[in-house]
Amino acid sequence: MPHLQTLTSRALEACRYLWRFSEEKGRTTRTFLSAPMKEVHQHLGRWMKQLGMHPRLDAMANLRGIYAGAKKDAPVLYLGSHLDTVPGAGAYDGVLGVVLALSLVEALGGRRLPFAIEVVGFSEEEGVRFGVPFLGSRALVGRAGDLLQLRDAGGVSVADAILSFGLDPNDLYLAEVGTGVLGYLEIHIEQGPVLESLDLPLGVVQSIVGQSRLEVRFRGKANHAGTTPMHLRHDALAGAAEWIHLVEKEAQDEPGLVATVGQIKALPGAGNVIAGEVQASLDVRHAEDEVRTRAVAHLITRAQQAAQRRGLELAWETKLDHPAVPCNPELTELLAQAVEQTGRKVHLMPSGAGHDAMVMAEKMPVAMLFVRSPGGVSHHPDERVLAPDVRAALEAGLEFLVLLEKTHA
Numbered sequence: 001m002p003h004l005q006t007l008t009s010r011a012l013e014a015c016r017y018l019w020r021f022s023e024e025k026g027r028t029t030r031t032f033l034s035a036p037m038k039e040v041h042q043h044l045g046r047w048m049k050q051l052g053m054h055p056r057l058d059a060m061a062n063l064r065g066i067y068a069g070a071k072k073d074a075p076v077l078y079l080g081s082h083l084d085t086v087p088g089a090g091a092y093d094g095v096l097g098v099v100l101a102l103s104l105v106e107a108l109g110g111r112r113l114p115f116a117i118e119v120v121g122f123s124e125e126e127g128v129r130f131g132v133p134f135l136g137s138r139a140l141v142g143r144a145g146d147l148l149q150l151r152d153a154g155g156v157s158v159a160d161a162i163l164s165f166g167l168d169p170n171d172l173y174l175a176e177v178g179t180g181v182l183g184y185l186e187i188h189i190e191q192g193p194v195l196e197s198l199d200l201p202l203g204v205v206q207s208i209v210g211q212s213r214l215e216v217r218f219r220g221k222a223n224h225a226g227t228t229p230m231h232l233r234h235d236a237l238a239g240a241a242e243w244i245h246l247v248e249k250e251a252q253d254e255p256g257l258v259a260t261v262g263q264i265k266a267l268p269g270a271g272n273v274i275a276g277e278v279q280a281s282l283d284v285r286h287a288e289d290e291v292r293t294r295a296v297a298h299l300i301t302r303a304q305q306a307a308q309r310r311g312l313e314l315a316w317e318t319k320l321d322h323p324a325v326p327c328n329p330e331l332t333e334l335l336a337q338a339v340e341q342t343g344r345k346v347h348l349m350p351s352g353a354g355h356d357a358m359v360m361a362e363k364m365p366v367a368m369l370f371v372r373s374p375g376g377v378s379h380h381p382d383e384r385v386l387a388p389d390v391r392a393a394l395e396a397g398l399e400f401l402v403l404l405e406k407t408h409a
């Protein structure tokens with residue numbers, strides 16, 4: 001059985017090695033079923049093979065491998081995270097969780113537990129290609145069917161993307177988790193500043209905030225930038241800009257609320273043409289669903305008012321309305337004990353980021369372990385982790401398996 005320090009260095013090497021697989025030059029972007037995902041599957045698949053885990057892709061292209069339990073019909077503990085990235089991503093968001101899951105299996109050194117471990121590398125969690133997140137984990141909880149007709153910017157449907165990847169959407173039912181499931185543990189970078197501010201390597205997640213994702217469209221009148229007097233304009237971009245300022249203000253005034261317009265497309269998109277149409281994303285999150293949904297409704301009203309003042313049309317589409325998800329108390333308590341057993345302070349905290357755990361929670365108990373994000377940076381090439389913190393996560397993960405083994409002996 002390799003020493004934990006060796007496993008830690010190999011885990012960090014693996015994350016940095018996989019970071020290069022991108023569909024864009026000069027930065028890491030790996031969206032749902034893009035070509036570089038095949039190389040990620042090959043690399044992690046080889047590792048799974050070495051661990052005797054028989055790697056396979058399910059019909060949503062989640063990479064899956066099972067480390068058998070001591071008995072044939074042993075219940076299953078799922079470990080994993082996602083393998084896709086945002087545009088211009090760092091090396092650890094998602095991938096670290098899959099790599100550490102395999103490292104934990106390797107650390108067992110062939111020892112069998114009273115439960116099987118299924119490691120999952122989810123194919124899509126960020127929602128970049130189709131505007132809707134969690135495509136991978138939704139396949140495991142049986143909620144992928146209604147995603148198949150979603151189309152990306154090029155008009156390709158999820159079903160077509162699956163077929164071109166060499167998989168069959170009719171097999172999606174086979175991706176679903178069965179009965180006899182113990183739960184799901186996801187190890188993930190915190191992606192925020194809390195653990196660093198407390199100088200702690202690890203955090204135990206109590207709940208994952210709810211999130212709303214919308215596409216908002218302002219429609220005005222494209223016209224000549226030089227000949228159209230200001231009072232005769234119906235400028236969709238000026239209208240959207242006025243609204244975006246209000247989005248920021250709303251979130252600043254509401255404790256615990258975050259609201260972001262991260263993506264904007266102005267059409268026709270020329271410097272000497274007044275924008276006739278603007279498509280903007282809206283991402284709103286809060287620990288309490290009632291606050292979040294009220295804020296979304298208020299921001300849509302503000303958009304309608306801005307549009308009306310400028311003679312613009314407004315349309316919007318809700319892409320995601322996901323309630324806050326509490327982590328399972330028992331599994332989280334076990335995880336907290338595991339962290340304590342390693343001699344480290346237990347810090348219970350919410351997650352401001354969304355994770356596959358919030359979807360897996362529909363079918364099983366979930367727990368999440370956070371690893372400190374130096375500088376609180378994520379969704380950025382400067383995303384980092386510290387080797388001692390990764391080692392701490394492996395120690396806590398192993399303790400978690402030992403405690404779970406004792407409760408199922």
Ligand code: HGY
Nearest residue numbers: 125126352353354355
């Ligand atoms: O956007 C998120 O919360 C996560 O990184 N997918």
Ligand code: MN
Nearest residue numbers: 086093126379
């Ligand atoms: Mn992310």
Ligand code: MN
Nearest residue numbers: 082093094125
């Ligand atoms: Mn993530």
